[in-house]
Structure formats: C-alpha cells, structure tokens
Amino acid sequence: MLIEQGRKFEILQRRYLVDSYINRGLTFVRGEGCYLIDESGEKYLDLMSNYGVNIFGYNHLYLTQKIAAELPELMTLHGSFNNDLRALAAQELVSRCGHGLSRVQFSSSGAEAIEAALKFAVLATGRKKFLSCGGGFHGKTLGALSATYQPKYRMPFEPLLWDFKFIPYNDLDSLEEAADNNVAAFLLEPIQGEGGINVPAEGYLREVRRICQQRGVLLILDEIQAGAGRTGSFLASDEEIEEMDILCLGKGLAGGLPFGATLVSREIAEKIPRSIHTSTFGGNPLACAGLLATLELLNDALFLHVKEIGDYFSGRLRKIKSNLIVEVRGKGLMIGMEFKERRDSIIKDLQKRKILAVPAGSSVVRFLPPYIVEKTQIDECVEKLEEVIKSLK
Ligand SMILES: Cc1ncc(COP(=O)(O)O)c(C=O)c1O
Structure with a gap:
C-alpha cells in the first residue's frame, strides 16, 4: 500500500497518458539548482539539464523573477498584435546571433523551428529536395521527421515528405556529390546530439558552407541542442561559419x-x-x-566557464580506466561517453545512485549538464560512474 501511494502519480500517468515515452520510473515534483527532487524529497543530480532545456538549472532566481514579473502583465498575445517584450526579444536575439541573420520566426519547440526552416527553404528556392545526415536528429513532427535519420522513428510513417536524402555526417565528398541544383537545403547539426555526440573534423562546417554556397544550396543549421552556450560559445558554429542562411534554436533559450x-x-x-x-x-x-x-545571462564570462568546466568533466571521464569504454568526446558541456556494451545498464545504475544522464546513439551515455554545475558535482558523478563500471565487470 505504501509503495502504491509513493507511485501514485506514476500509476496515474501510465493510466491516462498515451504510452509514447520511455518511463524512467521517477516522479519529480520540484527542481532546485542542478537537482530534481522526487515526491519523498530525494534529490537527483541532473547532469542532462532535462534533455538540454534547464541550462541554468531549476528555479534560477533571476530567470524565475523575470518570468514571474511578466505573468500578471500579459502571458500570451497573438503575433498579429505588437508587444514590447516580443519586439525587444526579437531585436536582441537577431543581434546576438549575427552572421547576417536579419529576422526571426518564433515558435514553441525545436521541431516547430525546423518545420518553419523547411518551409522557408522551399519558399526561397522553389525546390523540395533536402539533404540531411546519417545519425541526424531534428525532431518528430512530419517535416522534421523526414530529415531525422533513425529508421525506428520514421518507418511507420513512410513515405514521408518531399525528397529527403541522407548523406554521411562529416563527409565532404558525399556532400559534393549530393548537392546538385535541385537541392533546396542541407540540414545539419554542428555537433550531433541524439546521434551520439558526434563532433565533426575541424574545418568541416566551413567547407560545408563553401560547397553549399557554390551550389546555391541553403544551409539550415540546427543548433537546437548545441546552441545557446552549450559548447562554450553562443553558437557551436560561430567560429567556422560567417554568413548564415537559416538557423534553428530551441531548448533552454527561454528560461x-x-x-x-x-x-x-x-x-x-x-x-x-x-x-x-x-x-x-x-x-x-x-x-x-x-x-x-536568458540572453542576459549568456555572456563571455559564462562561455569561458562552460569551456573550462566542460574540459574538467571530459578530462575526468577520460581518466576512468575500463576496457568497456570506447571514447569520451564532445565540446564544452556537450559530452558523450561511448561504451562497447552495457550502455543502458550504466544509465540505469547511475540513476539508482541518483545521477541522471541520457542515452545517445546506440552506445553513448550523454551528459548535458546545466552551466551552473560545480566541480564537486562532477567529481560525485565520476566516482559513482567508476563504481557502476566496476560493478559490471
Ligand atoms: C538537434 C535537435 N533538433 C531538433 C530537436 C527537436 O526539438 P523538440 O523536441 O523541442 O521538438 C531536438 C530535440 O532533442 C534536437 O536535439
């Protein structure tokens, strides 16, 4: 009876929600800093920022105050009316993004941002052929799904939209071959998230941009996971791409x-x-x-901190000795640890020790810690991970 009581909300959820999510068997009722807190007050260290959304952790004083201040003023207002905060937010976001981007279309999710990008590319080019990458993830609405690689997400819905072709990630020859003059756009993550934290070779993004420009193919950069400071700069492609055509953002940018x-x-x-x-x-x-x-908080000092603490985390993970580990890779606080086997057990066992991480690809444990994560919290994670890995031998 006691267990039933403790699992009341899980049972209700399982009964009334469409069973479309993996259920991790935890019920959280509150968040504070880097922690999610369950019904009985147990704290879990969230080192994946709620799938990359809570970049400043939970209940961040400045963010909650600014959002709370707007609640009694005007929560929502259709785009056919003007609004002070929308005008200022658009101006600020466009200027922070730079790279020749001049206007923004707001929406309410990453997939929705991709949908707009695809439609805008068709309107701008008159073409309906797209390229995206093996391992790429762009969301699960029909347009975004058409560009998402993972066959298990796509198969029940095929044929999907228009003419989408997948080319290997980080492979310029394939792009050269595929980017003909029927292609509207190449949809690309500067670092693949869901696909396994895949970081392309230095110079890849620059060359992609050059090839696309040469062929009259638009480049749609999907920075929904890698953007907003995650890799230690405002955009993950900041360094390599000067002029941008279309950029998609989402996740944690609105607090x-x-x-x-x-x-x-x-x-x-x-x-x-x-x-x-x-x-x-x-x-x-x-x-x-x-x-x-959020834009106010995303400043150069913070980006430097993300780089430093990200290097600290990756460095500590790289020092773990085990023949189960293939590689640690990533940039800033976007980190993947690839295992030869047992990836799912590792995530489960970390969860039992009150550390939250998420899978990526078929063999990667993905960490997307909040930018406020502290060294002591990283140390705690590394110690527990070592314990988990040892226990699997
Ligand atoms: C790179 C990338 N693009 C698009 C999406 C889809 O975003 P949403 O789940 O908000 O629709 C995600 C979500 O994880 C993502 O990581």
Whole structure:
C-alpha cells in the first residue's frame, strides 16, 4: 500500500497518458539548482539539464523573477498584435546571433523551428529536395521527421515528405556529390546530439558552407541542442561559419519555457509571404521574458566557464580506466561517453545512485549538464560512474 501511494502519480500517468515515452520510473515534483527532487524529497543530480532545456538549472532566481514579473502583465498575445517584450526579444536575439541573420520566426519547440526552416527553404528556392545526415536528429513532427535519420522513428510513417536524402555526417565528398541544383537545403547539426555526440573534423562546417554556397544550396543549421552556450560559445558554429542562411534554436533559450526560433537572412525573409506560416503561441510575451533574461545571462564570462568546466568533466571521464569504454568526446558541456556494451545498464545504475544522464546513439551515455554545475558535482558523478563500471565487470 505504501509503495502504491509513493507511485501514485506514476500509476496515474501510465493510466491516462498515451504510452509514447520511455518511463524512467521517477516522479519529480520540484527542481532546485542542478537537482530534481522526487515526491519523498530525494534529490537527483541532473547532469542532462532535462534533455538540454534547464541550462541554468531549476528555479534560477533571476530567470524565475523575470518570468514571474511578466505573468500578471500579459502571458500570451497573438503575433498579429505588437508587444514590447516580443519586439525587444526579437531585436536582441537577431543581434546576438549575427552572421547576417536579419529576422526571426518564433515558435514553441525545436521541431516547430525546423518545420518553419523547411518551409522557408522551399519558399526561397522553389525546390523540395533536402539533404540531411546519417545519425541526424531534428525532431518528430512530419517535416522534421523526414530529415531525422533513425529508421525506428520514421518507418511507420513512410513515405514521408518531399525528397529527403541522407548523406554521411562529416563527409565532404558525399556532400559534393549530393548537392546538385535541385537541392533546396542541407540540414545539419554542428555537433550531433541524439546521434551520439558526434563532433565533426575541424574545418568541416566551413567547407560545408563553401560547397553549399557554390551550389546555391541553403544551409539550415540546427543548433537546437548545441546552441545557446552549450559548447562554450553562443553558437557551436560561430567560429567556422560567417554568413548564415537559416538557423534553428530551441531548448533552454527561454528560461525553460516552450520555445523555438527560426532565424533567416534578409534575402530569405523577403521571400516569405504574409500568413504562410504562423503559430498561436509563437513569440508569446511570457516566453519572450524568459528569452530576454536568458540572453542576459549568456555572456563571455559564462562561455569561458562552460569551456573550462566542460574540459574538467571530459578530462575526468577520460581518466576512468575500463576496457568497456570506447571514447569520451564532445565540446564544452556537450559530452558523450561511448561504451562497447552495457550502455543502458550504466544509465540505469547511475540513476539508482541518483545521477541522471541520457542515452545517445546506440552506445553513448550523454551528459548535458546545466552551466551552473560545480566541480564537486562532477567529481560525485565520476566516482559513482567508476563504481557502476566496476560493478559490471
Ligand atoms: C538537434 C535537435 N533538433 C531538433 C530537436 C527537436 O526539438 P523538440 O523536441 O523541442 O521538438 C531536438 C530535440 O532533442 C534536437 O536535439
């Protein structure tokens, strides 16, 4: 009876929600800093930021104050009316992104940001052929799913949209071959997240941009997971790409509120007719308050911190000795640890020790810690991970 009581909400969820998520068997009722707190007050160290959303952890004072201040003012307002926070948030986001991007379309999720990007690419080029990468993940709505590689997500719905072709990630020859003049755009993650924290060779993004430009193919950068400071710069592709066509953002940019953004260059913006793409909640003032507050926190000092603490985390993981480990890879606080086998047991056993990580690809444990993570918390994770790995031998 006591266990039933403790699992009341899990049982209710399992009974009334469509069973479309893996259920990790935990019920969280509160978050504080880097911790999620369950019904009985047990704290779990969240080293995946709630799938990359809670980049400043939970209940961050500045973010919650800024969002709470907007609640009684105006939570939501359709895009056909103007709004102070939406105007300021758009101005700030466009200027922070730079790279020749001149306008933004707001939405409420990553997949929605991708949908807009695909439609804008069709409007700008008149073509309906797209390239994306093996291992790539762009979301699960029909357009985004058409560009998402994983066959298990796609198969029940095929044929999907238009003409999508997958090429190998980090392979310029395949791009050269595939980027013909029927292609509207190449959809690319600067570092693959869901696919296994795959970091391309230095110079890959620069060359991709050159090839695309040469062939008149637009480049859609999906920085939904890798952007917003995660790799130690505002955008993961900041260093290699000067001029951008289309950029998608999402996850934690609005302080944890549902958010997506599709930024476009001036030339593309001019080809988007009025009313062709709208969304009731896109750019709602509440999310814009979260976005403005988050952008304030994303400064150079923070990026440096993300690089340093990310190097510390990767460095400590690399020192773990076990023949189960294939490799530790990533950038900043986007880190993957690949195992030869037993990946799922490792994540489960970490969870039993109150550390949360997520899978990526078929063999990678993915860490996306909040930017406020401290060395002592990383040390705790590494100690427990060593314990887990030893126990598997
Ligand atoms: C790179 C990338 N693109 C798109 C998405 C889809 O975002 P959402 O789940 O908000 O629709 C994700 C989500 O994990 C992602 O990592």
